[in-house]
Amino acid sequence: MNNKGIPIPEIIKDNIMSKYPAKVAKKRSKSMVINDPVASIEIQANVRTIPGIITQRGCSYAGCKGVVLGPTRDIVNLTHGPIGCGFYSWLTRRNQTQPGPDGENYMPYCFSTDMQDENIVFGGEKKLKEAIQEAYDIFHPKAISIFSTCPVGLIGDDIHSVAVEMKEKFGDCNVFGFSCEGYKGVSQSAGHHIANNQLFKHLVGNDDTNTGGKFRINLLGEYNIGGDAFLLEKMFEDLGITLVATFSGNSSVTQFERSHTADLNCIMCHRSINYVAEMMEEKYGIPWLKVNFIGAESTAKSLRKIASFFRDDELSANVEKMITEKMAIVKEQLKEIYPRTENKTAMLFVGGSRAHHYQDLFKELGMKILAAGYEFAHRDDYEGREVLPTIKVDADSRNIEEIKVEKDPAKYKERLSPEEKASLESQGLQFNNYDGMMKEMDPKSFVIDDISHWESEELIKTLKPDIFCAGIKEKYVIQKSGVPLFQMHSYDYGGPFAGFEGAVNFYKEIDRRVNTKVWGLMQAPWKKEASISASLIKAS
Amino acid sequence: MIKTKELPKEVTVNSCNLCSPLGASIAFKGIKNCMAILHGSQGCATYIRRYMIAHFREPVDIASSSFTEDTAVFGGGEKLKNGIDNIISQYNPEVIGIATSCLSETIGDDVSRYIQEYQKERTAMNLPEIILTSTPSYNGNHETGFFKTQRALVEHLCSQQEKTEQFTAFINIISPEDIRQLKEIFQSFNYSYILMPDFSDTLDGGSWKEFNKIPPGGTSVDEISRVSSSKTNIEFSICINSKISPGDYLFERFNIPNIQLPIPIGIKATDQLMTALEEITNTTIPINLENQRRRLIDAYSDAHKYIFGKKVAIIGHGDLVYSLASFISEVGMIPLICSTGGTHEKLIPLLTQIAEEYHYPVPQICLDYDHDDIESELEGNDIDLIIGSSKAYKMAKKLKKPLIRIGFPIHDRFGAAAKLTIGYQGTRSLLNEIVNLFIQIQQDENPVGYTYQ
Numbered sequence: 001m002n003n004k005g006i007p008i009p010e011i012i013k014d015n016i017m018s019k020y021p022a023k024v025a026k027k028r029s030k031s032m033v034i035n036d037p038v039a040s041i042e043i044q045a046n047v048r049t050i051p052g053i054i055t056q057r058g059c060s061y062a063g064c065k066g067v068v069l070g071p072t073r074d075i076v077n078l079t080h081g082p083i084g085c086g087f088y089s090w091l092t093r094r095n096q097t098q099p100g101p102d103g104e105n106y107m108p109y110c111f112s113t114d115m116q117d118e119n120i121v122f123g124g125e126k127k128l129k130e131a132i133q134e135a136y137d138i139f140h141p142k143a144i145s146i147f148s149t150c151p152v153g154l155i156g157d158d159i160h161s162v163a164v165e166m167k168e169k170f171g172d173c174n175v176f177g178f179s180c181e182g183y184k185g186v187s188q189s190a191g192h193h194i195a196n197n198q199l200f201k202h203l204v205g206n207d208d209t210n211t212g213g214k215f216r217i218n219l220l221g222e223y224n225i226g227g228d229a230f231l232l233e234k235m236f237e238d239l240g241i242t243l244v245a246t247f248s249g250n251s252s253v254t255q256f257e258r259s260h261t262a263d264l265n266c267i268m269c270h271r272s273i274n275y276v277a278e279m280m281e282e283k284y285g286i287p288w289l290k291v292n293f294i295g296a297e298s299t300a301k302s303l304r305k306i307a308s309f310f311r312d313d314e315l316s317a318n319v320e321k322m323i324t325e326k327m328a329i330v331k332e333q334l335k336e337i338y339p340r341t342e343n344k345t346a347m348l349f350v351g352g353s354r355a356h357h358y359q360d361l362f363k364e365l366g367m368k369i370l371a372a373g374y375e376f377a378h379r380d381d382y383e384g385r386e387v388l389p390t391i392k393v394d395a396d397s398r399n400i401e402e403i404k405v406e407k408d409p410a411k412y413k414e415r416l417s418p419e420e421k422a423s424l425e426s427q428g429l430q431f432n433n434y435d436g437m438m439k440e441m442d443p444k445s446f447v448i449d450d451i452s453h454w455e456s457e458e459l460i461k462t463l464k465p466d467i468f469c470a471g472i473k474e475k476y477v478i479q480k481s482g483v484p485l486f487q488m489h490s491y492d493y494g495g496p497f498a499g500f501e502g503a504v505n506f507y508k509e510i511d512r513r514v515n516t517k518v519w520g521l522m523q524a525p526w527k528k529e530a531s532i533s534a535s536l537i538k539a540s
Numbered sequence: 541m542i543k544t545k546e547l548p549k550e551v552t553v554n555s556c557n558l559c560s561p562l563g564a565s566i567a568f569k570g571i572k573n574c575m576a577i578l579h580g581s582q583g584c585a586t587y588i589r590r591y592m593i594a595h596f597r598e599p600v601d602i603a604s605s606s607f608t609e610d611t612a613v614f615g616g617g618e619k620l621k622n623g624i625d626n627i628i629s630q631y632n633p634e635v636i637g638i639a640t641s642c643l644s645e646t647i648g649d650d651v652s653r654y655i656q657e658y659q660k661e662r663t664a665m666n667l668p669e670i671i672l673t674s675t676p677s678y679n680g681n682h683e684t685g686f687f688k689t690q691r692a693l694v695e696h697l698c699s700q701q702e703k704t705e706q707f708t709a710f711i712n713i714i715s716p717e718d719i720r721q722l723k724e725i726f727q728s729f730n731y732s733y734i735l736m737p738d739f740s741d742t743l744d745g746g747s748w749k750e751f752n753k754i755p756p757g758g759t760s761v762d763e764i765s766r767v768s769s770s771k772t773n774i775e776f777s778i779c780i781n782s783k784i785s786p787g788d789y790l791f792e793r794f795n796i797p798n799i800q801l802p803i804p805i806g807i808k809a810t811d812q813l814m815t816a817l818e819e820i821t822n823t824t825i826p827i828n829l830e831n832q833r834r835r836l837i838d839a840y841s842d843a844h845k846y847i848f849g850k851k852v853a854i855i856g857h858g859d860l861v862y863s864l865a866s867f868i869s870e871v872g873m874i875p876l877i878c879s880t881g882g883t884h885e886k887l888i889p890l891l892t893q894i895a896e897e898y899h900y901p902v903p904q905i906c907l908d909y910d911h912d913d914i915e916s917e918l919e920g921n922d923i924d925l926i927i928g929s930s931k932a933y934k935m936a937k938k939l940k941k942p943l944i945r946i947g948f949p950i951h952d953r954f955g956a957a958a959k960l961t962i963g964y965q966g967t968r969s970l971l972n973e974i975v976n977l978f979i980q981i982q983q984d985e986n987p988v989g990y991t992y993q
Contacts, residue, residue, distance in 0.1 A: 019630075048608060050606070052577065052603045052604075052623030052624065053603070053626055054602075055606075056586075057586065058587065059584075059586070062583050062586070062587070083555050083557050083559055083677060084560075084677040086555065087558050088590065092587075108934040109554055112551070113551065116678050117678055120676075132551075134551040150580065150607075150612070150646070151643060154643070154646045154647055155646065182581030182584070183608055183611065184608075188583075395608075395609075396608060396609070472590060472594055473586070473593055473600075476593060476599045477601075480599065480745075480752075482747065
């Protein structure tokens with residue numbers, strides 16, 4: 001303890017590491033750092049999880065099928081494999097979608113080839129072809145995508161040639177595959193990359209229709225959990241900004257196919273989608289900006305970024321007008337809640353961007369972030385993209401395809417001249433940049449990658465946060481210890497939390513969580529009485 | 541009318557089956573001081589944890605040997621051994637349950653050999669019991685994994701012993717509250733028993749004063765090792781394949797009679813249990829249980845007017861479908877469609893027999909069906925109620941039919957762990973739920989806007 005009674009972070013860390021076998025401690029120690037926002041501290045991330053250590057992480061298939069492709073409503077997502085994987089990714093993430101009255105929507109469905117013994121022994125390509133044919137015959141979808149599970153890669157089923165064959169056969173249905181076997185990479189992050197590659201190869205740029213609008217953007221890395229995308233869509237509409245495509249919350253095949261006609265890519269979740277943005281810039285000349293619509297202040301900041309990109313007085317005026325109006329409402333609501341949340345503490349261990357973005361909302365509530373970390377992020381998400389050249393490519397990253405992208409001679413269009421870009425940069429607009437989480441966190445706070453159960457238990461015991469944010473896998477274990485856990489993947493079935501209205505929803509939600517009286521009931525009254533009576537008996 | 545998939549369909553749409561390692565994971569959760577490790581990609585452990593945690597709303601730690609691409613090529617021996625080491629150092633369990641996955645099974649990983657090597661390499665350590673169950677997802681479903689694991693446990697831990705006045709009960713996939721109900725029934729007979737796998741506390745516990753790495757509760761290694769001294773076994777499955785049945789194994793090896801009973805939902809199925817218990821314990825049914833039965837009969841007659849003739853579609857795993865169909869028939873409702881993702885042909889004569897007994901046409905018995913097939917069947921039928929898991933919600937919403945959630949997973953309703961459906965008491969609670977649902981519908985649909993009874 002230091003003289004203020006706060007446990008010293010270095011001692012907490014030593015205690016945690018001391019319980020690991022030496023080899024494990026050596027490895028984990030590099031993934032648990034005590035922050036210094038000014039000095040650039042290196043954190044170990046995107047490395048293999050140690051077998052037997054309970055992790056938050058999922059697999060490549062989960063990242064590809066569940067996260068990136070899952071929220072698109074009109075693709076028939078067919079899992080090629082035994083039944084488990086398909087079943088567990090069926091309605092498991094809380095993506096919402098609005099297909100309209102007659103729109104196609106396959107999200108409540110789980111399509112699987114449900115492979116049996118004989119398919120493993122003799123191969124599953126025939127079954128796969130027939131399954132694709134049946135799905136086509138029943139639904140006549142615009143697109144069918146195939147996701148490989150672990151055994152498929154091992155028995156050598158060639159899903160990509162099956163896809164080509166079926167696509168040619170149908171003529172009016174795009175068929176493509178994802179080699180996202182669960183053993184690829186170290187986490188779901190590998191699956192994001194695989195998904196990005198195939199979306200780019202098979203969908204982006206297929207349809208040149210320009211639906212008009214002066215300010216045309218794509219929103220990347222927004223997955224419409226709890227209806228976030230609905231709020232953001234409305235916000236852009238109110239501002240006269242045309243949202244061409246969202247990758248991939250509330251999205252459709254057509255949106256992806258036309259996404260190359262936008263003039264700016266705005267990235268929310270950098271980890272899961274930056275590859276598409278990079279490739280679109282290369283091929284079509286669309287620049288990208290990092291934005292964050294989680295938090296009222298961050299929303300205002302991100303809108304200003306977009307407005308300054310388009311250099312249009314009317315748009316800037318509209319943005320400022322909206323910020324003024326909305327912030328007045330937000331502040332009014334916050335005023336009432338703030339005294340109850342001020343100085344409370346939080347920890348966030350989730351995802352590849354949420355652990356960073358949600359810090360802004362907690363700060364608006366006057367709360368302090370004691371510790372944060374990602375499940376599946378890379379060093380650039382912690383330390384900023386400037387470390388990209390120094391990241392070693394290991395075997396687990398090498399086996400994920402890097403697509404070579406070249407300028408499209410017909411469709412490439414320069415959105416900004418070098419002079420215009422330089423001028424915007426001189427005004428503070430940073431293209432292709434993400435500063436990462438650590439620079440915005442307090443000195444001496446903990447930054448931990450791929451936190452294990454043991455580490456979170458110890459942090460809770462020693463730092464006693466008022467709220468812990470993670471996922472459902474951590475929820476009940478943390479709550480057994482009397483600390484409320486807020487699920488950041490599913491928003492604990494609340495939300496939306498994006499934009500100005502979302503921020504207010506979040507303030508109310510967190511107020512309820514950190515000020516609930518339920519934990520006070522944990523101790524039964526007779527427990528106390530029992531000890532009194534016991535001592536009385538002893539005394540007599 | 542009996543239906544298996546009429547045209548062999550290659551695409552499964554909204555399956556009724558979960559995978560075998562999930563069943564194994566639930567079973568291992570019922571063993572005291574046990575940690576399970578899934579030998580495969582970490583996604584398997586993560587997905588299965590996610591499904592179990594959302595259903596039980598309890599912590600569920602399951603480790604993984606975290607395969608990477610090179611593991612898939614060269615085998616998972618080292619990863620598994622590492623994983624076991626790390627589980628021991630963190631959890632210090634008495635039992636480590638290893639369930640294989642489709643990945644390790646496809647590459648033909650020789651896990652038994654790894655375990656032998658591990659035990660040889662670490663003779664100095666006081667090692668936990670290591671139980672291996674082979675659960676590739678491409679063979680069978682969650683029921684398979686659940687029973688295979690029970691069988692692996694007794695195969696590994698039981699040896700020849702003197703018989704004692706005691707019986708063993710191998711349960712089916714029921715709720716923690718159901719397990720507690722079953723234990724209460726057994727205790728009423730005042731006779732020694734072993735129930736396995738007992739996840740009534742491990743998957744439905746209280747808050748913790750001290751942090752528990754492994755939640756308290758479960759059937760202990762000592763108890764399981766004494767299973768072979770039981771005079772009789774009760775196995776709550778009538779659909780089970782003898783090859784994976786723990787009771788049949790114990791009969792073959794130790795000559796312990798195996799009584800296979802349905803999951804005790806409804807009067808008849810519970811009566812069968814009581815009769816078996818009377819025989820085993822050589823006593824008569826205790827008065828408290830007899831009173832429960834009388835009250836249940838009373839409730840049946842009171843409920844009759846609300847639910848008589850209502851037509852029901854039942855979706856679940858084989859044993860659950862049979863017991864629900866039996867109960868539904870008893871209360872005067874008609875099981876019009878009985879469907880399961882499994883391929884239990886035993887269900888056909890059993891369900892036919894119920895129909896004949898209650899004088900209604902034999903229901904459509906749908907084996908190896910997925911939810912989409914069932915939805916198509918329902919479209920042409922005038923159904924009043926669907927009973928199934930949360931995964932039947934899509935069809936219930938589309939067809940505008942009420943859904944009572946029983947089975948696994950229940951993710952869109954609160955209290956899956958506390959759901960009571962077995963014994964006379966549980967049947968009554970299920971009956972109440974069904975009757976109240978129809979009263980509610982009647983009230984909602986009443987043109988006058990108000991009805992009281």
